[in-house]
Amino acid sequence: xxxxxxxxxxxxxxxxxxxxxxxxxxxxxxxxxxxxxxxxxxxxxxxxxxxxxxxxxxxxxxxxxxxxxxxxxxxxxxxxxxxxxxxxxxxxxxxxxxxxxxxxxxxxxxxxxxxxxxxxxxxxxxxxxxxxxxxxxxxxxxxxxxxxxxxxxxxxxxxxx
Amino acid sequence: xxxxxxxxxxxxxxxxxxxxxxxxxxxxxxxxxxxxxxxxxxxxxxxxxxxxxxxxxxxxxxxxxxxxxxxxxxxxxxxxxxxxxxxxxxxxxxxxxxxxxxxxxxxxxxxxxxxxxxxxxxxxxxxxxxxxxxxxxxxxxxxxxxxxxxxxxxxxxxxxx
Amino acid sequence: xxxxxxxxxxxxxxxxxxxxxxxxxxxxxxxxxxxxxxxxxxxxxxxxxxxxxxxxxxxxxxxxxxxxxxxxxxxxxxxxxxxxx
Amino acid sequence: xxxxxxxxxxxxxxxxxxxxxxxxxxxxxxxxxxxxxxxxxxxxxxxxxxxxxxxxxxxxxxxxxxxxxxxxxxxxxxxxxxxxx
Numbered sequence: 001x002x003x004x005x006x007x008x009x010x011x012x013x014x015x016x017x018x019x020x021x022x023x024x025x026x027x028x029x030x031x032x033x034x035x036x037x038x039x040x041x042x043x044x045x046x047x048x049x050x051x052x053x054x055x056x057x058x059x060x061x062x063x064x065x066x067x068x069x070x071x072x073x074x075x076x077x078x079x080x081x082x083x084x085x086x087x088x089x090x091x092x093x094x095x096x097x098x099x100x101x102x103x104x105x106x107x108x109x110x111x112x113x114x115x116x117x118x119x120x121x122x123x124x125x126x127x128x129x130x131x132x133x134x135x136x137x138x139x140x141x142x143x144x145x146x147x148x149x150x151x152x153x154x155x156x157x158x159x160x161x
Numbered sequence: 162x163x164x165x166x167x168x169x170x171x172x173x174x175x176x177x178x179x180x181x182x183x184x185x186x187x188x189x190x191x192x193x194x195x196x197x198x199x200x201x202x203x204x205x206x207x208x209x210x211x212x213x214x215x216x217x218x219x220x221x222x223x224x225x226x227x228x229x230x231x232x233x234x235x236x237x238x239x240x241x242x243x244x245x246x247x248x249x250x251x252x253x254x255x256x257x258x259x260x261x262x263x264x265x266x267x268x269x270x271x272x273x274x275x276x277x278x279x280x281x282x283x284x285x286x287x288x289x290x291x292x293x294x295x296x297x298x299x300x301x302x303x304x305x306x307x308x309x310x311x312x313x314x315x316x317x318x319x320x321x322x
Numbered sequence: 323x324x325x326x327x328x329x330x331x332x333x334x335x336x337x338x339x340x341x342x343x344x345x346x347x348x349x350x351x352x353x354x355x356x357x358x359x360x361x362x363x364x365x366x367x368x369x370x371x372x373x374x375x376x377x378x379x380x381x382x383x384x385x386x387x388x389x390x391x392x393x394x395x396x397x398x399x400x401x402x403x404x405x406x407x
Numbered sequence: 408x409x410x411x412x413x414x415x416x417x418x419x420x421x422x423x424x425x426x427x428x429x430x431x432x433x434x435x436x437x438x439x440x441x442x443x444x445x446x447x448x449x450x451x452x453x454x455x456x457x458x459x460x461x462x463x464x465x466x467x468x469x470x471x472x473x474x475x476x477x478x479x480x481x482x483x484x485x486x487x488x489x490x491x492x
Contacts, residue, residue: 026187029205035261040205041281043274044190045407048199061406062336064399068406070383092406100196104407113204117282120202124274124407132380132399133406134336146337148373149403206492222491223421225484229491231468253491265492285492293465293484294491295421307422309458310488 015089016072018065023093023102032087032109039113041120043106049099057140059097064132068092071131075123083119085110090123092133103135176250177233179226184254184263193248193270200274202281204267210260218301220258225293229253232292236284244280246271251284253294264296328352328394332363334370338377338402341369351396356381357388359398370400377402413437413479417448419455423462423487426454436481441466442473444483455485462487 015031017023029042047059076088088108097103104127108119127133138144176192178184190203208220237249249269258264265288269280288294299305330351339345349362356379364371378401379386385401392398415436424430434447441464449456463486464471470486477483 025190029186029203033207033261035210038207038209040207042190042203042205043278044201044203045274046194046199046201048272049196063406064333064335064380064401066383067380067385067399067401100194111209113206113282113285117204117278121274121278128404128407130404131406132335132401132404134402135405135407136336146340147405148337148376149405224491225418225420225465225486227468228465228470228484228486289489289492291489292491293420293486293489295487296490296492297421307425308490309422309461310490 015076015087016069017089017091018063018069018072019091019093020095021093023091023105025091025102025105028089028091028105028107031089032085032107034086034109036111037086037109037116038111039116040109041107041113041116043104043120043124044102045104045124046102047097047099054137055140056099056137058099058138059103060136060138060144061092061094061097061103062134062136063092063094065094067132072127075126075130079108079119079123083108083110083115083122085115085119088119088123090127092127092131094133176237176248177230178250178252179224179230179233180252180254181256182254184252184266186252186263186266189250189252189266189268192250193246193268195247195270197272198247198270198277199272200277201270202268202274202277204265204281204285205263206265206285207263208258208260215298216301217260217298219260219299220264221297221299221305222253222255222258222264223295223297224253224255226255228293233288236287236291240269240280240284244269244271244276244283246276246280249280249284251288253288253292255294330359330392330394331397332359333397333399335399336402336405338370338373338400341373342367343369351392351394353394354392355388356386356390356392359392363400373402374400415444415477415479416482417444418482418484420484421487423455423458423485426458427452428454436477436479438479439477440473441471441475441477444477448485458487459485 025044072090079088086109091105093103106123108116110116135147136144186205233251240249247270252266254264267284269277271277296308297305329348331348333346334342380399380401414433416433418431419427465484465486
């Protein structure tokens with residue numbers, strides 16, 4: 001099942017972007033620029049064409065958009081406090097993502113580089129664990145699989161319920 | 162003492178760039194793009210205008226260029242092996258760097274994000290410890306100080322001699 | 323509202339929407355907790371019950387707790403394990 | 408080469424060049440080790456001796472070890488503690 005065909009749609013609100021178009025990774029990095037920041041880290045997740053010997057012809061992402069947006073904003077606010085950041089930003093692409101294209105971009109800036117690295121890693125781990133976005137792997141034979149849970153990510157804490 | 166006034170000069174050799182012009186950080190990230198890489202990390206170090214209550218009006222960098230180039234290439238080769246990277250690249254600006262401008266950019270890509278983060282952090286630490294580049298802090302009153310040794314970086318190992 | 327009996331609207335996503343063959347459903351609902359709603363949805367759509375057990379429930383733009391109230395007329399989303407990034 | 412006695416050319420950088428008031432110097436040199444060269448440079452330019460003690464020595468585009476040979480006519484660089492990044 002595919003999400004309904006959608007015209008280009010993008011929502012940017014402060015440092016959070018959800019978009020069906022190509023990610024502007026340079027804009028995500030530029031969004032964290034700050035006179036007090038000496039260290040700026042950008043992570044870009046790209047669609048691989050081969051994962052564990054399985055060929056993927058393209059990826060597709062679907063989200064609960066209002067909740068994903070709220071969760072991303074809350075995670076950025078928490079990262080800013082927890083790591084004393086100068087700035088942070090996140091963008092996730094929805095819809096079809098071809099091999100080599102970016103699906104996610106996260107940036108953080110801080111006076112010194114260790115906090116910027118730690119915050120970006122923490123944000124990526126939390127995004128993969130908490131934010132209601134799902135990936136579908138499409139294979140060359142036309143089959144596809146929606147992925148529920150990441151073998152590299154510990155399960156979501158049960159504090160929601 | 163200032164280095165001799167130099168016309169724009171840039172040397173790019175594979176993944177290493179030393180340049181007197183603005184750093185093209187997007188090019189450093191693009192240089193590590195690879196179909197097998199799902200995780201891409203870019204670090205950008207920018208000149209801060211205030212460091213520990215001291216106002217810096219601009220930075221200036223000087224290098225032993227042939228040795229800096231060789232050391233950067235060797236560190237990238239070691240990072241590629243040590244972290245099983247898909248790609249890595251580094252660029253450092255020389256000459257005057259105004260506040261907010263980038264002085265260094267390092268990128269690494271790997272199948273999964275932890276290796277890309279670890280390699281980028283390792284490369285930055287090694288660059289600050291090993292590569293013959295020096296920073297001069299210019300202050301608004303016209304005074305300046307060449308920095309020899311980084312209080313946040315452990316001293317260079319003595320294996321050179 | 324005799325023509326409009328109280329209901330709850332439930333939105334499904336990704337593999338759960340695929341297993342259900344639909345992206346949303348409406349169920350009769352006069353109010354209850356999130357835990358009550360889980361039982362009602364599982365009974366109505368046994369095909370999604372296994373994934374439902376691993377899923378969170380969202381009310382509007384926040385995650386809900388098991389004893390949160392779900393009013394008649396509410397919009398609820400079921401959030402199966404996520405895989406963004 | 409009676410008009411050209413054997414020498415070594417030493418290049419200085421950053422705060423060391425500033426302390427010396429010059430970016431390079433030439434010293435009479437018929438050959439020796441890196442350690443020998445350090446003593447010669449320190450004697451010739453006492454102003455840089457403290458920073459020299461914390462510095463590495465480079466021969467061409469590689470770092471040298473204390474017992475490496477420095478031939479007459481060599482180009483040598485003194486590498487004080489670095490601060491790039």
